[in-house]
Amino acid sequence: MTDLEEIKAYFGADRFATEQTGIEIVEAAPGHAKCMLKIEDRHKNALGQVMGGVFFVMADFAFAIASNLQKSPTVTQTSQITYLSAVKGEVLFAEAEKIRHGKSTCFYKTLIKDDLGNDVAYITTTGFVLG
Numbered sequence: 001m002t003d004l005e006e007i008k009a010y011f012g013a014d015r016f017a018t019e020q021t022g023i024e025i026v027e028a029a030p031g032h033a034k035c036m037l038k039i040e041d042r043h044k045n046a047l048g049q050v051m052g053g054v055f056f057v058m059a060d061f062a063f064a065i066a067s068n069l070q071k072s073p074t075v076t077q078t079s080q081i082t083y084l085s086a087v088k089g090e091v092l093f094a095e096a097e098k099i100r101h102g103k104s105t106c107f108y109k110t111l112i113k114d115d116l117g118n119d120v121a122y123i124t125t126t127g128f129v130l131g
Helices: 004-011 015-021 052-068
Strands: 024-029 032-038 074-083 091-101 105-114 119-129
Touching: 004 024, 004 052, 015 052, 024 052, 032 052, 052 074, 052 091, 052 105, 052 119, 091 119
Parallel strands: none
Antiparallel strands: 024 032, 032 091, 074 119, 091 105, 105 119
16 A cells, blocks of 8 residues: 555554544554644543553554555564653654565554644554464
């Protein structure tokens, strides 16, 4: 898959990310993906801040797109998230980049920023390559 609309249609089957959370794919290529999310009240915790799980879902979805546009199906094996700052903007962007994609494992980094340019979370993911 190389056409963005075809990629969006395929990953639209990830209904939790796309329908329940509202994440949209902005860019996609083997080893790279960028997603966005317009923040709504449903994404906030009792303190009025974006719930930590929202960042994780965004990072996991961006990783899934970037890693599964490689040759073999890949799933998350481990993930580490570091929260850097509270969100100050109204839109979040998660950008996943391949560091290494081997025969049985891969490693990606994902940075989540808000629309004001603030780094809000940094995630590293090790994937298990199935095929």
